[in-house]
Amino acid sequence: MAKRQLTRRQAWRIDKIQNERASRAAKRENQAQESLEGGDLGPEQHGLIIAHFGVQVEVEALEGELAGNVFRCYLRANLPTLVTGDRVVWRAGHQSDGVIVAQLPRHSELCRPDARGQLKPVAGNVDQIVIVFAPAPEPHANLIDRYLVAAEHAGIRPLLLLNKADLIDDTNGPALHVLLKSYRELGYPLLEVSAHQGDGMKTLKTRLDRHTSVFVGQSGVGKSSLVNSLLDVGTRVGELSHWSGQGQHTTTTARLYHFPEGGDLIDSPGIREFGLVHVSRDDVEAGFIEFAPLLGRCRFRDCQHDREPGCALLEALEAGRIQPQRMASYRSIIASLPKNEY
Numbered sequence: 001m002a003k004r005q006l007t008r009r010q011a012w013r014i015d016k017i018q019n020e021r022a023s024r025a026a027k028r029e030n031q032a033q034e035s036l037e038g039g040d041l042g043p044e045q046h047g048l049i050i051a052h053f054g055v056q057v058e059v060e061a062l063e064g065e066l067a068g069n070v071f072r073c074y075l076r077a078n079l080p081t082l083v084t085g086d087r088v089v090w091r092a093g094h095q096s097d098g099v100i101v102a103q104l105p106r107h108s109e110l111c112r113p114d115a116r117g118q119l120k121p122v123a124g125n126v127d128q129i130v131i132v133f134a135p136a137p138e139p140h141a142n143l144i145d146r147y148l149v150a151a152e153h154a155g156i157r158p159l160l161l162l163n164k165a166d167l168i169d170d171t172n173g174p175a176l177h178v179l180l181k182s183y184r185e186l187g188y189p190l191l192e193v194s195a196h197q198g199d200g201m202k203t204l205k206t207r208l209d210r211h212t213s214v215f216v217g218q219s220g221v222g223k224s225s226l227v228n229s230l231l232d233v234g235t236r237v238g239e240l241s242h243w244s245g246q247g248q249h250t251t252t253t254a255r256l257y258h259f260p261e262g263g264d265l266i267d268s269p270g271i272r273e274f275g276l277v278h279v280s281r282d283d284v285e286a287g288f289i290e291f292a293p294l295l296g297r298c299r300f301r302d303c304q305h306d307r308e309p310g311c312a313l314l315e316a317l318e319a320g321r322i323q324p325q326r327m328a329s330y331r332s333i334i335a336s337l338p339k340n341e342y
């Protein structure tokens with residue numbers, strides 16, 4: 001492409017035009033909200049937030065005649081931060097729009113640090129974290145354990161999913177087998193699938209039914225492939241054509257989709273990388289479920305489970321009741337925490 005330097009005057013004109021556009025859009029939005037609030041709104045009813053655009057959210061109606069329809073809603077100023085997956089009380093306007101009146105309690109939330117490092121919720125009411133790994137890129141128990149700790153910390157049940165099962169061979173098979181066995185022994189649910197084919201996908205579908213799931217895992221393990229294969233593109237909710245193309249609303253933090261065979265997915269690039277943020281040493285300990293019966297049983301209250309005498313964890317490790325790989329993961333996660341969180 002030929003490079004063309006804008007003159008300062010041209011750059012100034014472009015800036016001016018864009019600022020004018022933005023302020024016209026903001027004004028339109030205020031007017032729309034005022035007229036909506038001034039007009040007769042429908043009765044209060046329950047809805048589900050399926051996408052978030054900053055000043056507005058998309059709400060799927062959950063009740064009555066409107067159920068399944070999507071409305072672009074304004075937020076009353078007194079509301080807490082709402083996120084995709086939140087259930088709300090809202091009132092419909094007349095043109096696929098409406099106003100959110102209240103937030104219903106969340107039973108779980110996924111948080112991520114924002115640009116300033118502040119922890120912000122990005123999805124609500126998720127009840128299953130699908131941790132995806134594959135023969136390639138080579139899986140690391142340490143990374144899987146980090147996701148498991150994050151899931152335990154959020155109080156959301158994990159499902160371990162080995163994708164690309166078709167790539168298991170004599171070379172990678174033995175190590176994978178050891179890895180899978182270790183998680184089965186811990187009691188974590190585990191599925192083996194291939195995004196492109198097979199019975200595994202059928203089983204996966206039944207495991208997604210009646211849950212709100214997120215897919216997490218290293219890049220390249222096949223999350224997009226799985227999601228595309230699970231979502232029937234024709235039934236995606238919320239792709240509202242008459243709103244798309246309005247530049248100011250294009251960034252969304254997370255979107256909720258319904259799986260055609262039941263269950264919901266909340267997905268965004270940020271959520272796919274959801275990992276360990278802001279956890280304390282205690283949180284990490286609590287995230288290793290096999291430690292639970294041993295915690296508080298060390299001789300020293302502030303035991304670091306390093307080389308202290310009378311350490312219940314080290315004794316369990318010695319006796320083979322804690323897997324060496326898990327202990328190594330635990331230590332590496334603790335070592336990666338910011339020092340003031342110890």
Ligand code: GDP
Pocket residue numbers: 163164165166167193194195196197217218219220221222223224225226
């Ligand atoms: P993501 O980064 O986790 O979203 O991974 P992608 O979905 O982009 O997949 C990465 C690569 O793995 C792509 O080339 C896919 O075609 C491939 N892939 C995904 N699932 C499978 C599978 O089940 N078997 C095989 N052989 N390849 C797969």
Ligand code: ZN
Pocket residue numbers: 298303304305306308310311312313314
């Ligand atoms: Zn100890």
